[in-house]
Amino acid sequence: MPVPTERKAQLLSGNEACVQGAIAAGVRFFAGYPITPSTEIAEGLAVELPKIGGKFIQMEDEIASMGAVIGASLAGLKSMTATSGPGFSLKQENIGFAALTEIPCVIVNVQRYGPSTGLPTSPAQGDIMQARWGTHGDHPAIALMPASVREAFDLTVQAVNLSEELRTPVILLMDEVVGHMRERVELPATDEITVVNRVKPTEDPEHFLPYKPGPNLVPPMPAFGDGYRFHVTGLVHNETGFPSGKGKDGNILVRRLLAKIEQRQPSIAQAELYQADDADIVIVAAGSVARSARAAVKEARAQGLKLGLVRPITAWPFPAEAINSVATTAKAMIVAEMNLGQMIIEVERAACGRVPVIGLNRIDAELITPQDIIARAQEVTKNVR
Amino acid sequence: MSVKELVERYCRTSKLPHIWCPGCGNGIIMGAVMRALDKADIDQDKTVIVSGIGCSSRAPGYMNFDTLHTTHGRALAYATGVKMANPDLNVVVLTGDGDCSAIGGNHLIHAARRNINLTVVVFNNSIYGMTGGQYSPLTPTHSYATTAPYGSIDRNFDLCKLVQAAGGTYVARGTTYHTRQLVDQIVAGLGHNGFSFIEVITQCPMYFGRKNKFPSAVDMLKWQQEHAVPVKAAAKMTSEQLAGKFLIGELYHEEAPEYTAVYEKEVIAKARGEVK
């Protein structure tokens, strides 16, 4: 067990805070493959995990890393991997396996510019849709988007907790700026952190049905070696865990996988609202772009332009209600993102046509600045009047 | 132990009969694995059987252990995670020739290189069975397959040599004809503390046999009998005599530090400051 820690101010990067968060949340297994801008997470856990009896392994590629993470989780350890664009693409098949077989695990994706090798050290937010739809078939998705170093810590803990509670892969969707940025942070003391552990079955192995859902639609999960002798397969299975080959069982299983997240959704979907109540124009921005947006709101208000901010903290489930709540009061919304328009699709959906939704997009590997946002807001103001 | 006792103890009897075609060798190999596990006196509750995707990879579903049927080619990656997380578990990997040497080839050489304590049994039927008879990296050159209608021009792997070169520390080859030896090879693999690899030559009368002039499973087993040469006998044979034949038996055996033990002894101990 790690030594309990007190509150202490530190200078950390987002990636380093993610390492601390993982340890605090009880992660004891990491498998990964180096890739900028996520590598510091693997490096940090290679140092920290063995100190507390945890395991670190550098695998031969990202596909193997994802497989090892699922195997380790089944053997009873909280497990995590970290990667970036090209590696995130490689992990997709096994992420789907984890979703279907309900194996808790966390995948950190520190987004970089793509597609392909793209611009390896440049920021982007181009994986929002991949985080939702990267693997084939209908499946649940949870993805969290930190905007600060402290939040990288908090959301790593939350990602682990959600994956354990709901038995589902959870994605921590950082961007390069948050991953590499250093900030002075005070991390919570050990006793201030809530840690959630997967529920284990209580019935004896004779009567155990490995995929019989509990009251929260989540089946309790033993570890390999606990004596339950259960079967795990990526084929559609019924409550026994064995493949049935029946569409009827697929219908029940896949719908339950989605329902267990939906049922919990009101409390998973999160957004931060900043001066959004009385704003004429609401900026919607996540991750590092939300930092620029916040600065833009302050500056614009000083100039008499009433901007506000909605910052989705969860990409998935998307916090549609927060968008909805400002769609009736604002005159326009600007969705600022470092891609050519991914989050905007969800914003438009949530706004239901009640307010014009305008994109502000950069893919020149530069940050969206507060000036970019103010300039667009001024333009929009002219047009919506 | 009688077959009945063996099946009742190590099979999930309610999952039988299996999906394999008449004449398929997969049942023979699964039986050999169960006999070996019994002979090795393993703890059934502390044994995990991992597989990839393919006809052969369906075997764990019939076996009464903790079982993990993963994605195509990735069984060794999953198994590595299981073993690292809990080295007290016996981890056995059942895989097909395509599963482990094509899509999973990279995982195979790296698991061997680490010398992690896994026992791998490859069901080598020289073909992709589950998808209906396409050629695999182990399909002998000039053989026919649905995707090699004019005969395969690919050169096939010698998987045992590959694994040995990659760092595997126990390497053996058996067949579904020489079943008693096969059980002993798997027992030795289970007992070996390191990466153990047993390639089993088996028959797929349905997809390999039909296309390659083997009218029945019996003809294929006869072919095994005629072409397999025990390692000891081969030592006294000339290269002309050995042409077209293949070796069976223990091909390589070496004691070397095992990965999870070294992680414990070196990495964890150093990280904790217990050793320098």
Ligand SMILES: Cc1ncc(C[n+]2csc(CCOP(=O)(O)OP(=O)(O)O)c2C)c(N)n1
């Ligand atoms: C990523 C992926 N690619 C392809 C397939 C289709 N597929 C299923 S089994 C198989 C080949 C299996 O052949 P082998 O490993 O030799 O096993 P066998 O069926 O002969 O026992 C293939 C290509 C798949 N399931 N997943």
